[in-house]
Amino acid sequence: MSDPRPVLVVTSLHDPTADVVISGLHDRDVPVVRLDSGDFPASLSVEAEITQHGIRGRLLTASRMADLANIRALYYRRPTGFAFPHLSEQAARFAVTQARYGLGGVLASLPGCLYVNHPHRIGDAEFKPAGLAGAVEAGFLVPPTLITSSPDAARAFIKRNGSVIYKPLYNPVYRVDGVSSVVKVAEVSAADIDDGVAGTAHLFQKRIPKTADVRVTVIGAYVFCVRIDSDLLDWRTNYDQLTYTPVEPPPGIEAALYRYMDRFGLVFGAFDFCVAEDGQWWFLECNPSGQWYWLEPETGLPMCAALADLLERKS
Known part of the structure; x- marks a missing residue:
């Protein structure tokens, strides 16, 4: 007898990745309830009672x-x-x-529910300093990194490390002349640092000379590694220049991935590594809500099926 309990998908209306996953769940006769918490309270309501048996009640969409x-x-x-x-x-x-x-507290407290991922764990893992420190603990190679609001500290770090990259600690979308934009990863020199650095926190990281990048998508018990070849500093800036090749991780990487996942309480993670000239993988970041589906048609890797397995609770 099939399990009548639904999978709850919490996302915006326009989310092609969620569309694909929901279609895959429907193909398995797994019931799905999709909602956008941002619709509350106009077209989403909650009735939740805290009882001796935990939270009881319902969510209602249109x-x-x-x-x-x-x-x-x-x-x-x-x-x-x-x-x-x-x-x-x-x-x-x-x-x-x-x-x-x-509503957020109710969604974070569902009894017996598998979270992919739990929203609080996503929040924890999105802090880059915590992610980089967790990566060191997990056993990854991590480039020397400075987080600072001090121009002098930034200049000293750059002079000490030579080639250095600036990265935003978080990348909210903002508008330039009405066009959505983000702050891009860029190489910086000591001469680029001015007193504006004192205005907020910044992340500077030693640049590792690389031969390629690797996106590793961990979905429950499945690990999918894809080598990304380009001549770009940040491969996200031009997808048309990328070529993709499924690869196996070097020894020790898979164990470190799961140590990292356990550290943050994740069951899904999109990891980015750069491959150094000596072949070693250097950890750059893990996005607990990262995109992944575009890699499936490029490589044939069964990533959607893996996520459907996880949500169906088959794996």
């Missing part, structure tokens, strides 16, 4: 209902943020915090 006590798994992707444009600034700020800690 077309679906989810029993909070019977969620098989929650796939937390990329929901939009809470917004209350009809309220004053102060009232909206209050309403957003109540929605975050109310």
Whole structure:
């Protein structure tokens, strides 16, 4: 008899990766309830009671209902943020915090639910300093890195390490002349550092001369490694220049991946490495909500099936 419990998919309306996963779950006759927490409270409502048996109640969308006590798994992707444009600034700020800690707290407390990933664990893992320190603990090679607001410290770090890259610690989208933009990874010299560095925190990292990059996608018990060849400093800047090759990880990498995942309580992770001239893999980052599906048609790797297995709780 098939398991009637649904998979809850929390994401925005326009999420092609979630669309593919949901289609795969439907092919397996796994029920799915999709919602965007950012729709609360206009077209999403919550009724949750804390009982001696845990949280009981339901989530209601315009077309679906989810029993909070019977969620098989929650796939937390990329929901939009809470917004209350009809309220004053102060009232909206209050309403957003109540929605975050109310609905968000309910979604984070579902009994017996497998989280891919738990939203709190995603939040923990998105802090780059914590991710880099966790990578060292896991046994990865990590480039020397400085986080600072001191121009003098930045200049000294660059002079000490030679070729250095600047990376944003987090990359929110902002607009330039009405066009969505992000701060790009770039090589910097000591002469590039001015007093503007004192305005906030910055991340500087020694540049490792590389022959290629590798994206490693860990989905439960499955590890998919794809070598990415290009002549780009940051391969994300031009996908048209990339070529992809499935590869096996060097000895020790897979064990370190799972030590890292355990450290942050993750069951999914999109890891980025650069391959040095001597063939060693250097850890750059792990995105707990990273994109992955574009690699499947490029390589034939069964990544969607692996994620469906995980959410179905077959693996």
